[in-house]
Amino acid sequence: MKRSPVLLASTALLLAVMLSASGCAKKVSPDPAAVDRADGAREASTAPAPAPTITLTASPSAIEKGQSTTLSWQSTNATGVNITGGIGTVEASGSRTISPGASTTYTARATGRGGDAVAEARVTVSAPVAVTPPPSAAVSDAAFFEAAIKDVFFGLDEYSINEDARRALIANARALAERPGIRVTIEGHCDERGSEKYNLALGDRRANSARDFLISQGIDSARIDTISYGEERPFCEEQNEECWQLNRRAHFVMR
Amino acid sequence: MPAKIACFLLLVFFSAQPSLLTQESSRVTLFPKPAEDLILAVADVQPAPGNAGGELASALETFNRVLYDDLSFAGFFTIAGRGFYPPKPIVRPETDIDYEAWDSIPFKVSFVTVGSASLSRNVLRVETSVYDMKQRKRAFGKAYTGDPGQVRTMAHYWADEIVYQLTAGTSRGIASTRIAYVSRKGDAKEIHTMDYDGQNSRAFTHGGGLNLFPTWAPDNSKLAFVSYRPNPEITIYSYLDGSRLPFPMFNTFASSPAISPDGSEVIFALRTPRGDPDLFISRLDGSNRRNITNNPAIDSSPTWSPSGRQIAYISGMPGQIHICDADGSNVRRVVKEGGDADNVAWSPDGRWLAFQWKPRLSPRYEIFIADAASGAVRQLTSGAGSNESPTWAPDGRHLAFQSNRSGSWQIYTMLLEGTEPRQITHSGNNTSPSWSGYFLRD
Amino acid sequence: MKRNIPFCLLAALLAVCPLAEAGTKEELVRLQSDVLALQNQIREFDKGYAEKLDSLRSLVIQLNDQVARSGQILDRISTAMENSESGKRTADQSLLEEVRRLSAKVDEASTRISAMALQLGELKVQSASLETAVPSGLSPEVLYNQAYGDFVQGNFDLAIEGFTAYVSTYPAGDRVPDALLNIGDAYAASNRLPQAVGAFTRVINDHADSDKVPSALYKRARVELAMQEKENAVADLRNIVEKFPQSPEAVLARGELNRITGSKPAAPARRKTR
Numbered sequence: 001m002k003r004s005p006v007l008l009a010s011t012a013l014l015l016a017v018m019l020s021a022s023g024c025a026k027k028v029s030p031d032p033a034a035v036d037r038a039d040g041a042r043e044a045s046t047a048p049a050p051a052p053t054i055t056l057t058a059s060p061s062a063i064e065k066g067q068s069t070t071l072s073w074q075s076t077n078a079t080g081v082n083i084t085g086g087i088g089t090v091e092a093s094g095s096r097t098i099s100p101g102a103s104t105t106y107t108a109r110a111t112g113r114g115g116d117a118v119a120e121a122r123v124t125v126s127a128p129v130a131v132t133p134p135p136s137a138a139v140s141d142a143a144f145f146e147a148a149i150k151d152v153f154f155g156l157d158e159y160s161i162n163e164d165a166r167r168a169l170i171a172n173a174r175a176l177a178e179r180p181g182i183r184v185t186i187e188g189h190c191d192e193r194g195s196e197k198y199n200l201a202l203g204d205r206r207a208n209s210a211r212d213f214l215i216s217q218g219i220d221s222a223r224i225d226t227i228s229y230g231e232e233r234p235f236c237e238e239q240n241e242e243c244w245q246l247n248r249r250a251h252f253v254m255r
Numbered sequence: 256m257p258a259k260i261a262c263f264l265l266l267v268f269f270s271a272q273p274s275l276l277t278q279e280s281s282r283v284t285l286f287p288k289p290a291e292d293l294i295l296a297v298a299d300v301q302p303a304p305g306n307a308g309g310e311l312a313s314a315l316e317t318f319n320r321v322l323y324d325d326l327s328f329a330g331f332f333t334i335a336g337r338g339f340y341p342p343k344p345i346v347r348p349e350t351d352i353d354y355e356a357w358d359s360i361p362f363k364v365s366f367v368t369v370g371s372a373s374l375s376r377n378v379l380r381v382e383t384s385v386y387d388m389k390q391r392k393r394a395f396g397k398a399y400t401g402d403p404g405q406v407r408t409m410a411h412y413w414a415d416e417i418v419y420q421l422t423a424g425t426s427r428g429i430a431s432t433r434i435a436y437v438s439r440k441g442d443a444k445e446i447h448t449m450d451y452d453g454q455n456s457r458a459f460t461h462g463g464g465l466n467l468f469p470t471w472a473p474d475n476s477k478l479a480f481v482s483y484r485p486n487p488e489i490t491i492y493s494y495l496d497g498s499r500l501p502f503p504m505f506n507t508f509a510s511s512p513a514i515s516p517d518g519s520e521v522i523f524a525l526r527t528p529r530g531d532p533d534l535f536i537s538r539l540d541g542s543n544r545r546n547i548t549n550n551p552a553i554d555s556s557p558t559w560s561p562s563g564r565q566i567a568y569i570s571g572m573p574g575q576i577h578i579c580d581a582d583g584s585n586v587r588r589v590v591k592e593g594g595d596a597d598n599v600a601w602s603p604d605g606r607w608l609a610f611q612w613k614p615r616l617s618p619r620y621e622i623f624i625a626d627a628a629s630g631a632v633r634q635l636t637s638g639a640g641s642n643e644s645p646t647w648a649p650d651g652r653h654l655a656f657q658s659n660r661s662g663s664w665q666i667y668t669m670l671l672e673g674t675e676p677r678q679i680t681h682s683g684n685n686t687s688p689s690w691s692g693y694f695l696r697d
Numbered sequence: 698m699k700r701n702i703p704f705c706l707l708a709a710l711l712a713v714c715p716l717a718e719a720g721t722k723e724e725l726v727r728l729q730s731d732v733l734a735l736q737n738q739i740r741e742f743d744k745g746y747a748e749k750l751d752s753l754r755s756l757v758i759q760l761n762d763q764v765a766r767s768g769q770i771l772d773r774i775s776t777a778m779e780n781s782e783s784g785k786r787t788a789d790q791s792l793l794e795e796v797r798r799l800s801a802k803v804d805e806a807s808t809r810i811s812a813m814a815l816q817l818g819e820l821k822v823q824s825a826s827l828e829t830a831v832p833s834g835l836s837p838e839v840l841y842n843q844a845y846g847d848f849v850q851g852n853f854d855l856a857i858e859g860f861t862a863y864v865s866t867y868p869a870g871d872r873v874p875d876a877l878l879n880i881g882d883a884y885a886a887s888n889r890l891p892q893a894v895g896a897f898t899r900v901i902n903d904h905a906d907s908d909k910v911p912s913a914l915y916k917r918a919r920v921e922l923a924m925q926e927k928e929n930a931v932a933d934l935r936n937i938v939e940k941f942p943q944s945p946e947a948v949l950a951r952g953e954l955n956r957i958t959g960s961k962p963a964a965p966a967r968r969k970t971r
Binding site: 423424425545546548549550560561562563564565579580582583584585586601604605606626627628629 | 797800838841842845846848849850851853878882886909911912915916919945946948949952
């Protein structure tokens with residue numbers, strides 16, 4: 001949610017740069033071709049050369065860090081194909097196994113007599129599920145809780161568990177399974193934008209969504225209490241999306 | 256803590272019921288309707304002959320100011336501006352009212368309220384009357400006796416009497432009603448009550464926890480609210496002696512209580528095993544609890560129709576206004592334009608639902624009213640800040656609400672038309688107003 | 698339909714004063730029906746309403762004036778009563794009280810009339826912008842909404858009158874099932890249980906396609922329980938569960954069935970014919 005405007009902006013920028021680049025290329029390229037024809041084979045071709053096409057796909061398009069994915073491309077009417085992201089010049093059609101360290105947008109450019117064509121594919125790379133370090137007997141429950149249990153966050157006006165929250169809750173469930181003595185209270189919190197009454201109810205639903213998920217992961221329901229604070233106990237008091245996102249959370253407290 | 260409240264409330268109770276001896280209720284003036292074209296002049300109450308002194312002067316200064324504010328906010332009369340009044344002070348109205356002089360000012364005054372006061376041995380006595388300027392005679396009057404500290408209450412009583420008499424008993428004044436609200440104290444939120452003009456504010460809870468969403472029993476005998484113990488629980492206190500009524504704790508999530516018009520039942524939101532809050536009605540002791548709504552969505556913020564046969568409430572994400580019958584059947588949506596609504600309040604005359612609403616694409620809440628029968632919507636507030644949590648005065652002509660237009664959350668009152676907005680709290684952070692019913696007196 | 702409503706109103710007010718005790722209620726009903734009659738006139742005028750609106754508005758203004766004048770008369774009457782030498786102070790007092798209540802009702806009527814005048818004004822504005830669309834639905838709405846206003850305020854007798862007038866004037870109106878449901882509820886609230894059952898039955902039988910049927914069945918079942926007709930109630934509740942399993946009323950009906958029959962599955966009951 002928070003990231004999306006940035007993402008959108010950068011994608012738009014990228015698109016704009018590419019469009020203007022290819023627009024320039026199209027304008028310039030016919031002229032040398034015409035000169036060629038005038039010098040050598042005037043009769044060889046009066047029809048314009050067909051424009052090249054290219055497609056580019058990544059399968060799967062989302063991976064965890066360390067995993068790999070396959071980039072495939074196909075082009076027609078191209079004299080050369082180049083792919084960004086450290087791949088370079090490649091054959092007209094083919095595939096490559098890649099393992100990017102971070103999310104990357106790959107751009108394939110086909111150059112031909114009839115102009116240029118561009119295609120792109122995005123590979124999203126997410127951090128792997130945190131592997132809880134083996135517990136040391138020397139670490140107290142409180143210190144363990146502090147290190148291992150993470151709050152989860154929600155979308156605007158939502159109480160469903162999204163992908164990020166799911167990862168965090170799976171990790172929390174593993175940690176709680178390792179320390180059966182720990183009991184938690186899950187507090188439901190909201191940003192300030194709804195009404196107070198509505199937010200109190202929404203906070204309750206958030207806390208319970210988190211609790212239900214932990215129970216589905218095998219945690220004893222008796223170990224988990226919930227309480228809703230609605231918008232009464234904000235973590236951040238500024239009025240911006242960053243702050244609001246921080247306040248839309250299920251907050252874990254050790255009892 | 257309850258004992259503390261009890262002591263405290265006893266004090267409040269006795270001081271709020273001053274020995275305002277009321278005498279001589281005179282003839283009733285009849286009008287066919289609340290006369291908006293009726294012009295009322297509010298002449299200052301004067302020291303009675305032989306009475307002088309700073310203490311009386313300052314008491315009368317308060318009395319005259321409060322009376323003027325009450326009557327101009329009543330919404331029934333046009334108040335003639337003081338600058339036009341004939342300059343002669345009216346001490347003995349029989350001789351001091353110069354009818355010719357009153358007739359020559361630029362508007363036709365229908366009635367004038369006058370009075371005189373004395374102070375001896377710390378007993379303030381105010382004698383007030385209303386004169387009929389057309390008939391050129393006294394219409395009605397009253398006398399109030401009490402401690403000088405009660406001078407505001409005296410003025411409120413007299414303002415209410417004037418409204419009652421000049422509307423021929425079709426309306427009672429709201430000047431002696433109170434408003435319950437939530438006041439933030441650091442991390443805590445406490446229930447307070449204050450006069451309808453924001454004065455005379457007192458804490459009702461002192462626990463230091465979170466107390467939210469107060470509502471009055473319609474006869475003012477009780478306050479119901481949400482109190483964290485440690486989960487949000489339905490909490491009902493006697494307003495008369497400050498004792499807590501027994502009500503079951505649910506240890507999950509309970510919110511937004513509202514006591515029925517006949518005072519026998521309470522409706523509230525409670526989390527069901529399915530995980531979402533539904534509405535329930537029970538007796539005031541929690542017995543005979545029954546499920547009213549069964550949505551797999553958030554149901555919240557119920558309000559009773561004056562007859563007690565219908566419930567308006569909020570349901571869904573975001574909240575939409577619905578009405579169902581008090582047996583839970585016959586659910587229908589009232590406002591069909593979408594958006595995000597909450598804190599619906601049914602008007603005492605049954606005609607309107609007031610609520611806060613953020614229409615689609617609108618950045619903040621404003622106060623709206625909808626015709627309960629047709630769903631037609633009218634906007635009451637606009638401009639700066641977010642305006643939320645409307646509550647009706649018992650006369651159905653005034654509303655209170657919370658707004659952050661000043662930079663912090665404060666409580667405001669206004670007329671039903673959205674006019675005459677007044678900020679009545681000024682410091683700290685005050686929210687969730689609930690206007691009381693009429694207090695019985697005389 | 699050329700009744701002189703202002704005159705009726707005034708006559709009603711004058712007639713009621715001397716025998717206020719006995720006449721008030723009857724007169725109130727007549728007052729109500731006068732308002733209804735006025736609404737009927739509005740409906741008639743709707744067809745060629747461009748010029749007729751104006752005459753209707755002047756009628757409303759007249760009516761308002763009349764109400765104001767009758768108020769003055771009341772004023773005089775009360776003064777006269779005060780002045781008349783009489784030992785029966787208490788009788789006077791109760792009469793005065795009666796007059797005051799009456800005047801409150803007149804006030805209510807005049808408020809309603811003002812509201813109607815306002816609506817007429819709005820209608821005119823609408824018609825100016827929407828030449829083609831003729832809003833002929835004004836009257837049924839006003840009729841229904843007024844009855845609803847009485848209903849939510851707890852004036853059940855007036856509500857029954859109003860809704861009944863709506864149902865008989867607009868038998869094909871879209872809110873007839875609502876009106877019947879409310880009539881039934883108003884009867885139930887004033888403890889006239891057989892009449893309540895009658896109204897709910899009309900929804901169930903005459904408006905079988907309406908989405909109000911589950912509610913009517915549920916309400917009828919509750920009244921039947923109050924009338925100790927357990928078998929009928931159980932039959933109605935089962936009916937909801939079987940025929941409208943997705944309705945909110947089905948949840949309520951299951952709860953009610955559990956309360957009545959305990960957890961054991963009871964034998965199917967046949968509905969007694971009525």
